[in-house]
Amino acid sequence: MTVQAIRPEITPVNKPWWDSLSAGVLTFQTCACGNRWLPPRALCPACLGSEWCWTPASGRATLVSWTVFHVAYHEAFAHRVPYNVAAVELAEGPRMITNVVDSPDGSGLRIGMSLTLTIQQQDGFAIALFQMAPVDDELRPVNGQHDSQSIAGDRGAFS
Numbered sequence: 551m552t553v554q555a556i557r558p559e560i561t562p563v564n565k566p567w568w569d570s571l572s573a574g575v576l577t578f579q580t581c582a583c584g585n586r587w588l589p590p591r592a593l594c595p596a597c598l599g600s601e602w603c604w605t606p607a608s609g610r611a612t613l614v615s616w617t618v619f620h621v622a623y624h625e626a627f628a629h630r631v632p633y634n635v636a637a638v639e640l641a642e643g644p645r646m647i648t649n650v651v652d653s654p655d656g657s658g659l660r661i662g663m664s665l666t667l668t669i670q671q672q673d674g675f676a677i678a679l680f681q682m683a684p685v686d687d688e689l690r691p692v693n694g695q696h697d698s699q700s701i702a703g704d705r706g707a708f709s
């Protein structure tokens with residue numbers, strides 16, 4: 551029996567996001583009001599405005615939380631067990647659900663650790679995944695400045 555892969559539903563709203571990933575760039579949406587977010591949606595979740603644009607992400611992120619699946623709740627994931635599902639916060643502020651690929655069982659993961667983007671092909675789609683950043687990367691500021699201010703500025707949008 552062949553197991554059907556689970557594929558994302560491509561819509562007019564999220565197609566540019568998937569197209570960018572295929573071109574090797576993770577993007578997020580930035581509104582005229584300053585709010586930034588993922589996943590893609592038609593209206594800004596903060597002001598419901600439609601004046602937004604796609605912004606390329608640096609690929610740097612911080613681990614917010616994670617869990618490890620030891621049971622596959624869908625046959626398409628059976629070959630992955632164990633695998634982690636992680637919430638990460640991009641250096642620019644938006645959060646997304648993903649996997650940390652170099653620690654399937656969660657060993658070595660800790661909240662607040664630095665992660666770096668790796669885009670990998672899965673079932674014909676370019677998927678935004680993350681890996682643990684080398685230790686020296688954790689000490690290096692993003693784009694020459696500390697990113698905590700820009701992240702703090704977006705926190706209200708997630709409440």
Ligand SMILES: [Zn+2]
Binds near residue numbers: 585594595
């Ligand atoms: Zn807005």
